[in-house]
Amino acid sequence: MTGRKNLPIVPTDEPPACGAKLVHDFTPALVDIGAHxxxxxxxEPVAMRAVVEAVxxxxxxxxxxxxxxxGCYTAFSNNLDIEVVQALHGRAPSVATGVKRSRPELAVLTVQGDGDMANEGLQEVLHAAARGERITCFMxxxxxxxxxxxxxxATTVLGQRTKNTLEGRDSARHGHPIRLANLFAQLDGAVYVARGAVDTAVNVHRTKRMVLRALQAQESGFTxxxxxxxxxxxxxxxxxxAPGYLAEHHAAVHSMGVLKDLKGGKGVAN
Ligand SMILES: Cc1ncc(C[n+]2csc(CCOP(=O)(O)OP(=O)(O)O)c2C)c(N)n1
Ligand code: SF4
Ligand SMILES: [Mg+2]
Incomplete structure (x- = not known):
């Protein structure tokens, strides 16, 4: 029998074969339930999920x-079941350096946005990468x-409309975007550098593998x-x-893939 829009009608005169799934069943172990x-x-929630699942x-x-x-992602600092330290704008890699050097047995990571990392604190992360700090930074x-x-x-692509580039980013007036992963890949202290995306299920899967690999390679240097x-x-x-816009505009400039993997880890997506 079929119902409206040809959907099958589920008989209700006997109990279902398995119980209904609740929100908890879909939530990673390290995310506390609560609306963000x-x-x-x-x-950003999709990216954060990949990170906590990997941890x-x-x-x-x-x-x-x-x-x-x-940035907007800071909202998650309150509902993740891992230890979180809040840094000032752009300073997370320096704080993470201190945490890792004093507690080398810990896995130490940063979560930053492009504004926070590439604009407000570029020198912090650049020097942390060059020093080869054993931390993992996510942008x-x-x-x-x-x-x-x-x-x-600093990562806005040419032609992109933003609040202060209403006619689109223009290289003559606003300069060119910085490809941050490409910059880090050139630094000797960096052992693993990759760029993923969360616009499709396949890319979420690839990104998760990058996140795993970066955390695994942390003891060898900056990832x-x-x-x-x-x-x-x-x-x-x-x-x-938005996913189509990301693929067409952002990923066309900030290309996805593994840019550097000095240890050549197994099972890494590219
Ligand atoms: C020193 C300082 N400068 C500016 C701000 C304002 N501010 C708060 S969040 C933010 C945007 C951060 O952007 P991004 O890191 O890209 O994160 P997104 O919100 O895009 O996720 C800014 C400029 C601030 N709080 N402190
Ligand atoms: S869609 Fe943009 S403005 Fe809205 S929460 Fe996400 S990053 Fe912030
Ligand atoms: Mg941002």
Whole structure:
């Protein structure tokens, strides 16, 4: 028998074969239940999920410290079941350096945005990478200062409309975007550098493998994963159009893949 729109009608005169799934069943072990305030269609929760799932899979739940920058993603610092230190703008890699040097047995990671890392604290992360600090830095790259209204950052692609580049980013007036992962890949202290994205299920899967590999390689030196995330609000596009916008505009400039893997780890996506 079929119902409206040809969907099968589920008989209700006997108990279902298995119980209904609850929110808890879909939630990674390290995420505390609770609604976050991020916009519908935002890519940052997906990226954060990949990070916490990787921490759990590596068995580092009780031996991990995350240092957060400031941006929309900072909302997660309160509902993750791992230790979190809040840094000032752009300073997370320096704070993480201190944590790792004083507690070398811990897995230490940073979560920053493109505004926080590439604009407000580029020198911090650049020197941490060059020094080969044994930390893993994640940059959620949406090409805007999302939390403060969608202004241009150092990673904004040419032609992109932002709050202060309404006609689109113009190289003559606003300069060129910085490809951060490409920059780090040139530094001798960096042992693993990759760029992923969360616009499709396949890319989420690849990104998760990059995150795993970066955390695994941390004891060999500086590791970095840039994750392209959707920001429909800051991009002035419909929520449903944001993954396509990411693929067409952002990923065309900030190409995905593993840029450096000195240890040649097994099972790493590229
Ligand atoms: C020293 C300082 N400068 C600026 C701000 C304002 N501010 C807060 S969040 C933010 C945007 C951060 O952008 P990004 O790191 O890209 O994160 P997103 O919101 O896009 O996820 C800015 C500029 C601040 N809080 N402190
Ligand atoms: S402004 Fe952008 S980055 Fe911030 S929560 Fe909304 S969609 Fe996400
Ligand atoms: Mg941003």
């Amino acid at each position: 305030q991020l916009c519908p269609g935002c890519g 759990a899979e590596l068995g580092r739940t009780a031996s991990c410290v995350a240092v957060f920058g400031i 959620l790259n949406n090409g805007v200062f999302g939390e403060t209204g969608g202004h241009m950052t 970095f994963v840039e994750i392209l995330t959707m920001c429909p609000t800051g991009w002035f596009v419909e929520t449903t159009q």
